[in-house]
Amino acid sequence: MNLGYYPGCALHGSSNDYEQSLRACLGALGVTLAEIDDWICCGATSAHSLNHKLAIALPARNLALAGRQGLGEMFAPCPMCSMQLLRASQAMAADHRLREEMSAIVEAEVPSGPRVLNLIQVFQRVGLDTLKAAVKAPLKDLKPACYYGCLLVRPPVVVDFDDAEQPQSMEAIATALGAKPVEWGSKTECCGAGMTMAKAETVLELSGRILASAVARGANCLVVACPMCHVNLDMKQAEAARRLNTKFDLPVYYLSDLVGMALGLSAGELGVDRHFVVAGGAN
Amino acid sequence: METTSGAEPVTSQIESLSGSHLAECYQCGKCTAGCPVAARMDIPPTRLIRLLQLGDSESALRSNSIWQCVSCQTCTTRCPKSVDCAGVLDALRQIAFERGSLPPAEQRTVLFQKAFLDNIRRHGRLNEIELIAAFKGAVFFRDRNLGFLFRDGGLAPQLARRHKLHLVGEQAKDRGVVARIFARATDGGAR
Numbered sequence: 001m002n003l004g005y006y007p008g009c010a011l012h013g014s015s016n017d018y019e020q021s022l023r024a025c026l027g028a029l030g031v032t033l034a035e036i037d038d039w040i041c042c043g044a045t046s047a048h049s050l051n052h053k054l055a056i057a058l059p060a061r062n063l064a065l066a067g068r069q070g071l072g073e074m075f076a077p078c079p080m081c082s083m084q085l086l087r088a089s090q091a092m093a094a095d096h097r098l099r100e101e102m103s104a105i106v107e108a109e110v111p112s113g114p115r116v117l118n119l120i121q122v123f124q125r126v127g128l129d130t131l132k133a134a135v136k137a138p139l140k141d142l143k144p145a146c147y148y149g150c151l152l153v154r155p156p157v158v159v160d161f162d163d164a165e166q167p168q169s170m171e172a173i174a175t176a177l178g179a180k181p182v183e184w185g186s187k188t189e190c191c192g193a194g195m196t197m198a199k200a201e202t203v204l205e206l207s208g209r210i211l212a213s214a215v216a217r218g219a220n221c222l223v224v225a226c227p228m229c230h231v232n233l234d235m236k237q238a239e240a241a242r243r244l245n246t247k248f249d250l251p252v253y254y255l256s257d258l259v260g261m262a263l264g265l266s267a268g269e270l271g272v273d274r275h276f277v278v279a280g281g282a283n
Numbered sequence: 284m285e286t287t288s289g290a291e292p293v294t295s296q297i298e299s300l301s302g303s304h305l306a307e308c309y310q311c312g313k314c315t316a317g318c319p320v321a322a323r324m325d326i327p328p329t330r331l332i333r334l335l336q337l338g339d340s341e342s343a344l345r346s347n348s349i350w351q352c353v354s355c356q357t358c359t360t361r362c363p364k365s366v367d368c369a370g371v372l373d374a375l376r377q378i379a380f381e382r383g384s385l386p387p388a389e390q391r392t393v394l395f396q397k398a399f400l401d402n403i404r405r406h407g408r409l410n411e412i413e414l415i416a417a418f419k420g421a422v423f424f425r426d427r428n429l430g431f432l433f434r435d436g437g438l439a440p441q442l443a444r445r446h447k448l449h450l451v452g453e454q455a456k457d458r459g460v461v462a463r464i465f466a467r468a469t470d471g472g473a474r
Contacts, residue, residue: 012408013453017447041409050396051400052373052374053469107463154359199391
């Protein structure tokens with residue numbers, strides 16, 4: 001399987017452990033990635049908060065570049081990016097004048113495709129049976145709390161993926177790998193997202209609640225599919241714990257780490273050794 | 284998006300930007316009930332929408348609520364009348380930002396968003412170290428708070444040890460087109 005690939009800024013920045021993980025894991029599964037040539041930032045929260053037109057134009061430029069490369073599908077491992085790409089794509093699908101305007105703004109014809117995929121959808125495309133058959137080291141000791149956060153499932157009118165209140169797609173993958181995911185109530189609560197720097201208190205409060213909830217349900221790790229969620233729950237974990245006068249020591253894995261570990265890849269190959277919290281304590 | 288309320292220009296602009304018809308809201312309160320930061324807001328989402336229905340956009344634009352919002356999309360997801368509440372808050376932020384009418388306590392969030400956009404306008408892709416420096420510098424210039432300036436400074440060596448710190452950030456090759464996209468999106472006026 002060959003997929004168009006839009007890494008987004010985080011995966012080429014401080015969340016490069018996520019890119020390492022998904023490249024190692026998808027490589028082992030025979031999925032090749034064709035990076036979109038000269039992609040640019042999607043604008044993220046800053047664009048949609050301050051400039052509506054820019055929040056459509058920046059993703060539109062990337063859709064146009066993917067179209068130029070003849071890519072019918074575009075894997076965007078960051079849910080912020082994928083939501084912005086989908087939102088722009090839909091806005092232009094509903095309004096042909098907007099598509100013409102955007103094509104002029106971004107200096108390239110914006111096509112009506114390509115299809116945007118998140119990480120979970122890529123694994124679904126590989127197939128649960130294929131994954132199960134490829135498992136070399138079943139994750140029988142892992143009791144993950146699968147954490148979806150916001151933008152993988154919200155708003156459903158834009159992302160149209162799984163159930164917005166009670167998603168199960170990550171649990172299905174974790175189960176296929178031999179893990180025993182816990183049932184818990186915070187899987188779609190917000191971690192504070194991109195407010196890590198501007199409003200640290202908000203992030204610490206919200207992330208602390210999620211971590212405490214996972215621990216209370218007997219989880220021994222968290223699984224995420226978002227670079228921002230990982231920053232807030234892993235890098236900020238010790239600070240969130242101090243705020244609650246507690247300790248969590250809860251490793252936070254990307255979903256690709258989980259699949260990779262089950263395929264027999266090492267922590268070093270996946271970049272798990274670069275997380276702040278590793279199995280057995282803080283790193 | 285066609286608007287029918289026509290009560291005041293700002294309301295129409297909000298309806299156009301968010302693609303939502305504000306009169307649809309029947310004040311059930313689900314948006315506020317699910318909002319993870321409602322407790323931090325001076326005016327919760329349900330009441331913000333009500334103020335807009337009543338034509339008092341000024342109070343909504345002055346609220347701290349619009350800058351507390353984390354854009355989690357829970358309000359939009361749960362609205363039984365399909366009002367894009369998170370989109371309405373985006374619209375309020377944009378209008379408040381364009382007017383420069385920002386509550387002093389919320390300047391920090393705006394400085395961050397501005398620094399972020401300025402960063403990608405110049406590089407095409409985010410340069411994290413430069414963003415942090417520009418944001419912290421702007422905040423320090425405004426409120427001279429050394430504690431905030433050095434907050435999280437200890438993370439730098441920890442990130443470096445994990446090969447997560449890039450002294451030289453990536454850039455898009457065609458930065459000219461990025462600058463032109465920004466200019467056109469900013470000059471063209473709100474849709």
